[in-house]
Amino acid sequence: MAINMNLYSRGDKFFAIVTSILIGMFTIATLYPFIYIAAVSFSGGFAAAAGKVVLTPVDSTLAAYKYVLTQPKFWNSYLNTFIYTIGGTIMSLLIIIPGAYALSRPQLVGRRFWNLFVAFTLWFNAGLIPFFINMRDLNLLDSYFGIIIGFAVNAFNLILLRNFFEAIPRSFEEAARMDGANDFQVLWKVYLPLSKPAIATITLFCIVARWNGFFWAMVLLQSEDKIPLQVFLRHTIAFLSDDQEFTATLSTQPYSVESVTGAIIMCSIIPVLIVYPFVQKYFEKGILLGGVKE
């Protein structure tokens, strides 16, 4: 809709200004917690613990970051997060892309059944306990592979991609078929290049889910050297104030539980903030692809 300011009456201008201000307030409210936690992470330990930090760092220091960045456990969990994110995303794509292609083929025998087979998992879920017992019976507890394979597929992403493939006109593949291409070649040379937005979207969904995933990593992984960043962060928030080795250093070091927590949070958010602007255009489209199907 083209908006011509000249057509706006005084009342309309007032309305536009009020909504702009309200949007601005909500935006600031969204941003504030991040600014606050950044300020805490750069503040002196005493100020952070005493609630003196509101908007900007008080007694600025990098002590909390020094503490965090010299923890071998922090770096190890960071590396693990990369392993789970990259491994898990590749695994997801390797299973989902051919699966969605097959489900989109009209000649697939039992297509209705297979689609129902997939969609049923959206409606009914066995729940935490049977899933956990199953992982244990499969010997996938405390294993990198268990985390990577155990959460590789979800019906939502599969259906999203299948719908996208179905919408591609058959005429696109005819030339390839004339040249004698098989289904693998048609998928690779015709469908994938035409489906870049959909592939980008599910890749993004997979990466975000992996980067942020914590619950099952917490439940399934027992060895401290296998935990991802989110679980390390959770341990820090929950147990740092009881860690005697840590609390013993508080009297001599200019950090506190709060500033160290803030520093780990910042270290975990920064990669997301760096990548975020580049992927924004994809998820806006992607969310609509996956939404309501006519």
Place this chain on the structure above:
Amino acid sequence: MSPDSDKQHGHAIVNVRSKRSLKHKMIWLADHMRNEWQIYLMLLPTIIWMIVFLYKPMYGLQIAFKDYSIFRGVAASPWVGWEHFQNLFDNDQFIRAFWNTIKISALNLLFGFPAPILLALMFNEVLHATYKRTAQTIVYLPHFISTVIIAGIVTTAFSPTAGVVNTVLGWLGMEPIYFLTKPEWFRPIFVGTGIWQEAGFGSIVFLAAIAGVNPSLYESAVVDGASRWQMMWKITIPSIMTTIIIMFIIRIGNIMEVSFELIILLYQPSTWSTADVVNTFVYRQGLESGQYDLAAAAGLFNAAVAFVLVMSANTLSRRYSRTSLW
């Protein structure tokens, strides 16, 4: 189907239609598999994965009716019938968790559902393109932040000694409140956090619906001298009503799904009375205390209620809009 593939399957289709005998069907199937084995090979990993990681746990759900022991395993444990369910319905903690789930979802619906709609309507009125774009970029962001970080920020901000919330209350001359230990504060904090995290991202769907409204409606309204306020009420809102209703129905279908991961990170024994939901109950009883069978029964109850809700929601939406959700 392309003419090419018609040629390929020509005689096969005739055979299926004639349905003459089992033998013919088998011949047709063998022929079909010879030509089309590749798509079945492509489907195979998905099917195997779903059987191993989603359907096999459904088979494992039978422990809800068994006296499960790790050593005997799922199949060999003895049946106990509905005993676990009877124990659950006599268990005050479970009943409380069930009602807490409903209450938290109701609050989410009441406050969390309108928030993205309001936001989308307001975004639609903002004139300055760069301002709008920047604001959108920022409000979508919390959706991508992990639950652990959200919980970390909430815990820090609401801390009685270190948190900014109590610092501000102190400026107003109020005593510090131990927010996260007070049952009456849990739900407001939880629902508020949910709105902060998801309202912006949720507005995308409604903004897309607004973008799809026929521009000629606005043009003729302008000719008639309608104000922006009138256009919002008379054109925009009625035009996106289908989307609003469908999104509402989806929310109803998801009532049993409160984000229990955030609850696990935020609650403590002193706030269980308002914070404990079915899934956190399942987590504690099963994964923390090792009562797998009882916890599986609670989970099955939750999943059964959720299933009925989701199916009803889909039927409703199909009837309402002739649009099915899958």
